[in-house]
Amino acid sequence: MDGMHDLGGRQGFGRIRHAPDAQVFHAPWEKRVNALLALAVREGLVNMDEYRHAIERMEPRHYLGASYYERSMTGLATLCVEKGLVTKGELDRLAGGRFPLSGESAPGRPNAARRQAFAPGDRVRVKNEFVPGHVRMPAYIRGKTGVVVSRTPLYPFPDAHAHGVTAEDEPTYDVRFESQDLWPNGADAAAVHVGVFESYLERVP
Amino acid sequence: MANRHDEQAPVEQRAAALEAAFEARGMKAADFIDEHTRRVDEEWLPRNGARVVAKAWTDPVFRQRLVANGRDTVAELGLTMPVHHRHLVVLENTEAVHNVIVCTQCSCTAYSIIGLPPDWYKDLEYRARVVRESRTVLKEMGLDLPADTEIRVWDTSADTRYMVLPQQPPRTRGWSEERLAEIVTKDSMIGVARL
Numbered sequence: 032m033d034g035m036h037d038l039g040g041r042q043g044f045g046r047i048r049h050a051p052d053a054q055v056f057h058a059p060w061e062k063r064v065n066a067l068l069a070l071a072v073r074e075g076l077v078n079m080d081e082y083r084h085a086i087e088r089m090e091p092r093h094y095l096g097a098s099y100y101e102r103s104m105t106g107l108a109t110l111c112v113e114k115g116l117v118t119k120g121e122l123d124r125l126a127g128g129r130f131p132l133s134g135e136s137a138p139g140r141p142n143a144a145r146r147q148a149f150a151p152g153d154r155v156r157v158k159n160e161f162v163p164g165h166v167r168m169p170a171y172i173r174g175k176t177g178v179v180v181s182r183t184p185l186y187p188f189p190d191a192h193a194h195g196v197t198a199e200d201e202p203t204y205d206v207r208f209e210s211q212d213l214w215p216n217g218a219d220a221a222a223v224h225v226g227v228f229e230s231y232l233e234r235v236p
Numbered sequence: 237m238a239n240r241h242d243e244q245a246p247v248e249q250r251a252a253a254l255e256a257a258f259e260a261r262g263m264k265a266a267d268f269i270d271e272h273t274r275r276v277d278e279e280w281l282p283r284n285g286a287r288v289v290a291k292a293w294t295d296p297v298f299r300q301r302l303v304a305n306g307r308d309t310v311a312e313l314g315l316t317m318p319v320h321h322r323h324l325v326v327l328e329n330t331e332a333v334h335n336v337i338v339c340t341q342c343s344c345t346a347y348s349i350i351g352l353p354p355d356w357y358k359d360l361e362y363r364a365r366v367v368r369e370s371r372t373v374l375k376e377m378g379l380d381l382p383a384d385t386e387i388r389v390w391d392t393s394a395d396t397r398y399m400v401l402p403q404q405p406p407r408t409r410g411w412s413e414e415r416l417a418e419i420v421t422k423d424s425m426i427g428v429a430r431l
Contacts, residue, residue: 038364039340039391047361049377051423053354055276060251066272067258067265074263079320079395083342099343099358101247108254117257125253128245167393169340171367183323183396203394205325210368210389219371221387226394 032137032163033170035091040171040214061100068107077110080193084165085109088133109133137163139194142201143230149204153179154235157206157227165193168231176235177208180224188228201229282351284315285399286420290413292326293404302326306399310349317348323396324349327388329430334385335400336374336427338366339392346397350425357426367391377428400427 056062071077077085086094086106094102109132111117122130140162149155159174160166167189183203191198203226210218245253258265288310292299302309306324307317317324324346327335339345343358356362366373370387374380381387390398402424408416423429 036341038360039338040368041364042368044361044364046376047356047365047373048359049356049428051421051429053356055352055354057355058248060248062273062276063255063269064251065276066269067254069272070258070263070265070268073268086342095360098247099355104247104251104254108250111254111257116261122250122253122257123245125256126245126249127253128243128249130245130250130253167341169391169393171340183394186322186395189394203396205396207388210370214368218368219387221370221389223367224388224390226392226396228394 032087032166033161034087035089035094036087037170039169040218056100057098061098064100064104064107068103071107071110076114076116077107078187078192080165080187080189081110082106083189084136084193085113085133087165088136090131090134093131105131105133136194139164139192139196140190141196141198142188142191146201146229147232147234148202148229149179149182149232149234151179151181155179155204155206155227155232156235157231158233160231162190164190166190166231167228169225171213172206172208172225172227175208175213177206177212177225180205180207183226186228188230190228190230203228204232206232276352280348280352282420282422282425283417284310284313284348285346285350285422285425286417287313287413288315288326288349288399289401289420289425290416292401293416294413299401302401303328306397315349317346317397320395321346321348321397325390325396325398326401327390327398327427328401329403329427331403332384332386333388334374334381334427334430335388335390335398336366336370337390337392337398337400338363340364340367341393344392344395344397345426346399349397350399351422354422374428379429399425401425402427402431405431 185200188198
């Protein structure tokens with residue numbers, strides 16, 4: 032989905048609040064939420080693709096205004112409701128107020144019907160696809176051409192794995208894009224490497 | 237009850253509610269939280285990655301193995317990664333090439349190796365900007381790279397994880413591995429600082 036989470040290349044953001052001794056957590060509840068996610072994954076209640084997609088489905092204004100751990104908590108709570116661990120009403124009651132959750136999910140999809148294997152040096156294009164469910168293709172590479180640098184081990188296909196759809200594991204390719212191809216006359220010169228699932232790619236003749 | 241039901245509950249109360257829901261299902265959340273907190277505070281620290289970097293600086297054969305297969309090679313030092321992190325790619329900085337990592341869509345990192353991501357790494361600003369304005373962002377963060385240094389930005393868009401292998405500062409030639417590990421920072425393994 033073209034969600035608010037897909038931030039790469041968005042403009043208008045200011046300076047990074049960087050400090051050499053930057054903290055990971057800022058409040059005790061953040062660490063507890065981080066642990067609840069780990070527990071839910073360990074217990075097989077949720078997988079990481081479902082979790083990422085549940086965060087992506089947050090209402091955009093909520094997403095932008097929430098801290099990292101509030102987003103994490105909202106995604107996890109949404110999945111707990113969807114999977115029947117708890118009801119929305121019970122969460123509201125336990126919280127003593129409204130507990131906002133993420134929006135509904137669109138259907139997922141299996142691997143591409145005709146996948147091609149690629150080798151280092153191959154020129155590839157990211158398919159011009161608009162996927163309603165979960166997808167791990169940042170929008171800034173959609174339709175863009177790059178060069179395969181390497182191939183990874185197989186991973187669960189996120190577009191399926193986030194939705195309980197049966198699919199084959201598939202490799203990702205480290206694809207090197209030039210920033211000037213991604214944002215012509217609108218980027219600092221750099222190579223941008225993205226791990227792209229095989230289903231998202233087509234060969235450039 | 238402090239809040240009317242149509243008002244959004246404060247974030248701390250929502251977190252406590254979720255934890256209570258886990259407990260109500262017999263999932264023993266409080267015990268797990270203690271165990272997890274110990275891992276966060278004592279195990280998932282940048283000193284792990286610092287050991288890897290220091291060894292790579294002093295042992296060229298280890299370095300070769302590390303670049304060829306990060307996950308198996310860090311395991312030689314007793315360092316493990318979560319099951320879903322199936323692949324660790326180690327990116328070597330040189331005079332000519334500078335690597336920097338990001339996750340534009342969420343905030344993925346090799347946290348068991350380089351430590352959990354700092355707050356700014358998870359902020360919208362870093363995620364939005366570093367892929368497009370890498371040189372500008374690095375300069376703002378205090379890293380002013382020579383104009384002829386090639387910048388490579390790595391967007392963690394799959395469950396492959398990355399860590400940057402910083403360049404060894406010349407002044408540290410001949411130091412022991414232990415002493416070298418002390419100078420390696422989380423920022424340098426993300427690639428927003430050189431040492």
